[in-house]
Amino acid sequence: MKTTPEHDERMAKMTFASVYPHYITKVESKGRTKEELHQVIEWLTGFNDEKINELAESDVTFETFFSEANLNKNSHLIKGTICGYRIEEITNPLTQKVRYLDKLVDELANGRKMEKILRD
Known part of the structure; x- marks a missing residue:
């Protein structure tokens, strides 16, 4: 499924x-923690707790968020579908990065083991 320019x-x-x-609500409602969420975000972006909290309290767009991120070298291993889109087929690099994050959060909420989520 191809994303549209509007999307x-x-x-x-x-x-x-x-x-x-x-x-936070999604992962905590499934028995996971904010700390685990931060671990997943840090793995993908390189942002530590302090930076994640700072970004969560600002009006930074995903465009800026990912331009400041140091994307994990193994992020290309994130595959599958999220919100009806096959991640590996998304051609827009920014949209793909946003969907990487969505997929990791989904995996965490669905009880996947952390060592599987953090594709190292």
């Missing part, structure tokens, strides 16, 4: 702060 633009302009509380 890609919406992903770029969405703020991290607008989805971060939903990530």
Whole structure:
């Protein structure tokens, strides 16, 4: 499934702060912790707890969020579908990165073991 330019633009302009509380709610409702969420975000982006909290309290867009990130060298191993899109087929690099994060959060919430989520 190919993303549209409008979809890609919406992903770029969405703020991290607008989805971060939903990530927390999702993982905590499934028995996982905020600390585990931060571990997953740090693996993908290189952001530590302090930076994640700072970004969660600002109006930084995903475009800026990922331009500041140091994407994990193994992020290309994140595969599968999320929100109806096959991650490895997404052609827009930013949209793909946002979906990487969504997929990792989903895997965490679904009880996948941390060593499997952190594809090292």
